[in-house]
Amino acid sequence: MKKIKALTGNGAASEIMRQVNPDVVAAYPITPSTQIMEDFSQYLADGKVDTELIRVESEHSAISACVGASHAGARVMTATSSAGLAFMWEVLGVAAGLRTPMVMNVVNRTLSSPINIHCDHSDSMGARDLGWIQIYSENANEVYINNLIAIKLAEKINLPVMICQDGFITSHCVEGVDILEDKDVKKFIGEFKPKYSLLKDNIAIGNLALPDYFYEIKMQNVIAMEKAKKEFLRIDKEVNKLLKHETGYFEEYKLKDAKVVIVALSSTCGTVKSVINELRKKGKKVGLLKLRLFRPFPKEELKRVLGNKKIIVMDRSVSLGSDAPLYIEIKNATESKDIYSIIYGLGGRNIYEKEIKYIFERALNNKLKKLEYVGVRK
Amino acid sequence: MKLKNAREIEEGTVLKEGTSKKNKTGNWKTFEPVVDFDKCIHCMKCVMYCPDICIFQKNGKRGKNDLSMCKGCGICAQVCPANAIKMVKRK
Numbered sequence: 055m056k057k058i059k060a061l062t063g064n065g066a067a068s069e070i071m072r073q074v075n076p077d078v079v080a081a082y083p084i085t086p087s088t089q090i091m092e093d094f095s096q097y098l099a100d101g102k103v104d105t106e107l108i109r110v111e112s113e114h115s116a117i118s119a120c121v122g123a124s125h126a127g128a129r130v131m132t133a134t135s136s137a138g139l140a141f142m143w144e145v146l147g148v149a150a151g152l153r154t155p156m157v158m159n160v161v162n163r164t165l166s167s168p169i170n171i172h173c174d175h176s177d178s179m180g181a182r183d184l185g186w187i188q189i190y191s192e193n194a195n196e197v198y199i200n201n202l203i204a205i206k207l208a209e210k211i212n213l214p215v216m217i218c219q220d221g222f223i224t225s226h227c228v229e230g231v232d233i234l235e236d237k238d239v240k241k242f243i244g245e246f247k248p249k250y251s252l253l254k255d256n257i258a259i260g261n262l263a264l265p266d267y268f269y270e271i272k273m274q275n276v277i278a279m280e281k282a283k284k285e286f287l288r289i290d291k292e293v294n295k296l297l298k299h300e301t302g303y304f305e306e307y308k309l310k311d312a313k314v315v316i317v318a319l320s321s322t323c324g325t326v327k328s329v330i331n332e333l334r335k336k337g338k339k340v341g342l343l344k345l346r347l348f349r350p351f352p353k354e355e356l357k358r359v360l361g362n363k364k365i366i367v368m369d370r371s372v373s374l375g376s377d378a379p380l381y382i383e384i385k386n387a388t389e390s391k392d393i394y395s396i397i398y399g400l401g402g403r404n405i406y407e408k409e410i411k412y413i414f415e416r417a418l419n420n421k422l423k424k425l426e427y428v429g430v431r432k
Numbered sequence: 433m434k435l436k437n438a439r440e441i442e443e444g445t446v447l448k449e450g451t452s453k454k455n456k457t458g459n460w461k462t463f464e465p466v467v468d469f470d471k472c473i474h475c476m477k478c479v480m481y482c483p484d485i486c487i488f489q490k491n492g493k494r495g496k497n498d499l500s501m502c503k504g505c506g507i508c509a510q511v512c513p514a515n516a517i518k519m520v521k522r523k
Contacts, residue, residue, distance in 0.1 A: 153444035212443060249443075256449035263445060266435060271445060273438035 055238070056297060061231045063224035066194040067133060067159040067217075068093035069231075070201040072103055073239040077128035077246070080108035080119035084138040085171045086221035087161035091133060113138040117145040121154050125259055127251030129209075130156040135221060136163035139177045143184075146214075150185025150275060152259055153212035155248075157204045158186075159197070162320070162370075163221040164401045172402020173221040175319065175371040179379045185275050187215040187282055188349040190319045194219075194229045199299050200346075202234075205243050206289045211282045212249075213275075220321040220370075222402065232297050242296060279350040286347055303352035305344040306359065308334060312341025314417045315360060317384050318368040319345055322398075322405055326368075329410040340414050345380070353387040360384070365393040366417055372397050377425070398428040405429060457484075461504025463519040465497060471516035478508035478517065 061069060068090045071079070081091045097103045106123075110116045113134055124130040134142065139160055149156060164174040178188060189204060191197045197219050204215040219225055234242075250257050263271050283303075290301045307327055309315060316326050323344040333340050343360065365388065369378030376382075381395040396413060399405045409428050416422040442448070474494050479487045484501040487494065487508065509517040 151445065250446055258447045258451075259445060261445045261447050267441070270436070270438040270441055274441065274443060277438065278443075 055235050056232045057235075058230045059233045060228050061194055061198075061233075062089065062226050062228050063191070063194040063197050063219045064089035064161065064226065065093060065228075066198040066231050067201060067219075068097070069233060070198055070239070071131055072097045073234070073236050074129070074131065074201075074205060074243060075103045075240075076105055076131045078106045078108065078120065078123035078130050079132060080110050080116045080123065080130075081132045081134065082110055082113050082116045082138060084113070084135045086163055086173075086225045087133045087135040087138070087159065089225070090159055090161075113141040114145060117142040117149065117158075120156050120158075121145060121149050121152060122252075124154045124156050125152065125248075125250070126253050127246075127248045129205075129246040130154075131158070131205075132156070133159040133161070135161045136165055136171075136177045139181060140165060143181070146181055146184045146186060148260070149214045151271070153275075153278070154214050155208040155212050156214045157201065157208055158214065158216050159201070160216045160218045161221045161225045162218050168401075170401040171221070173223055173321075173370070174400045174402065175218070175369070176400075178216060178218045179371045179373075181216070182349055182379065185213070185279075186349060187211075187213055187279075187286075187347075189215065189217050189347055190345065191217060191219045191224065192320055192323045192344060193224055194227070194231045196299070196346075197224065198231055198233065199293055199297055202239070202242065202293050202297075203286065203289050206292075207282060207285055209243075209246060210285050210289070211278055213278055213282055218320065223321040234296055238296060242292075283347070283350040283352065286350075303345070303347045303355055304359075305342075305346065307342040307344065309341035309343055309359065311339055312363060313339040314364045314366065314414060315341045315343055316366045316368055316410070316413070317343045317345060317360075317380065319348070319370065319380065322368060322370065325405060325407055326410055329407050329414065332407075333411070333414060338414070338418060340418075348380075348383075351383055351387070356384065356387045357389070360388045360390065362390075362392070364417055365390055366396055366413060366422070367393065368396045368398060368413075370399045372400060394422045395425045396428055397425070400430075403429050456500045458500040458502050461499075461502055462522060463504040463506060464499055464502060464522050465504075465506070465508050465517050466520045467494075467497065468516045468518070471514045473514045473516075475513060477511045477513065481507050481511045483507065
């Protein structure tokens with residue numbers, strides 16, 4: 055049984071955290087993810103959860119406490135944004151290397167400087183190579199669904215998972231979100247059974263590994279990522295039985311017969327879909343590929359789908375001194391020459407339908423440049 | 433010692449108890465001690481000085497070396513009053 059609740063993206067994240075009732079949550083508030091912790095501490099004060107909420111002095115400590123608690127045998131969740139994620143950097147790698155099964159909601163916000171609280175993907179894109187699974191959510195509904203997937207995925211593969219949503223655009227807008235009953239969530243995720251616990255077993259974790267073993271241990275993470283890719287699909291289908299949604303590594307929106315395709319992440323996809331509907335009425339063959347799973351990257355699957363279409367990759371982040379991250383990934387996966395890079399929306403700059411229409415139309419008329427910065431005063 | 437591959441190692445750099453017994457560190461050494469028992473006066477100085485407990489005594493007699501943990505530091509050769517221990521390069 056499901057019901058519909060009016061929730062923001064942050065609200066959806068804290069709702070699932072309440073239903074999961076993790077053993078330990080350690081977090082430090084940062085805009086725009088603050089509401090997740092605000093809601094959650096309210097649930098704790100109201101006696102709706104019996105979590106050990108650790109109020110730490112920084113994000114570095116927050117994630118360190120989470121890693122420690124997880125290896126002591128606790129189910130752990132946390133949330134952060136932007137500079138908070140940047141401050142966690144060192145321990146993000148530790149969490150992945152130690153195979154910590156934790157879930158973190160990342161509400162995407164740009165990195166300083168200049169200081170800015172609004173959305174772009176530069177925070178999570180920077181953390182893409184540290185060994186975390188990354189799932190991007192278009193709306194609050196997907197935040198809820200992706201959290202469900204993440205908890206099971208993390209505990210199955212023993213890897214940490216990041217669920218990303220767009221700061222303010224998703225995190226602060228109220229939507230109707232399909233929510234499962236508390237008991238259904240509990241039944242779905244089951245009991246957390248860690249392989250080891252620092253409190254019960256005579257073990258040491260976080261040991262030194264010199265050149266004779268370090269490479270093999272990194273290789274384990276490579277193998278784990280391959281496994282995670284397969285598991286994601288399986289768990290996604292399981293969740294689909296409870297909550298109907300677009301399953302798979304990516305959502306294909308009017309993609310099959312499309313000649314020009316936009317590839318994008320998160321909330322922008324909603325705007326693109328609206329433009330596609332309009333252009334389709336005029337007979338223009340346009341489509342969207344909304345990527346959900348960014349790490350591990352579904353390389354072969356993307357190549358199969360995007361094949362010989364004209365591809366426009368929209369990045370809400372910039373790699374200073376090189377091409378944008380999503381563009382590089384898609385270009386590498388498809389080995390396409392008919393591929394174009396769009397950079398937009400940095401620091402929360404809005405992207406409008408007219409701009410997406412302009413991109414599509416230029417592409418249809420073969421006028422699009424290889425790299426365009428949309429919405430900036432040059 | 434055969435090194436384990438990526439699929440054989442415990443995930444997450446977990447080490448179970450008692451690794452110091454299993455992990456023989458004797459292959460680090462360049463020189464190893466060789467005892468001339470004709471010269472040995474069984475003073476037990478080397479037994480007490482050895483930092484890696486590689487030399488044992490039984491009933492007041494110095495026993496053979498157990499070199500599985502010996503790093504080749506040469507302290508035994510240095511303290512031996514009878515010059516009975518020589519450090520020899522390993523082959």
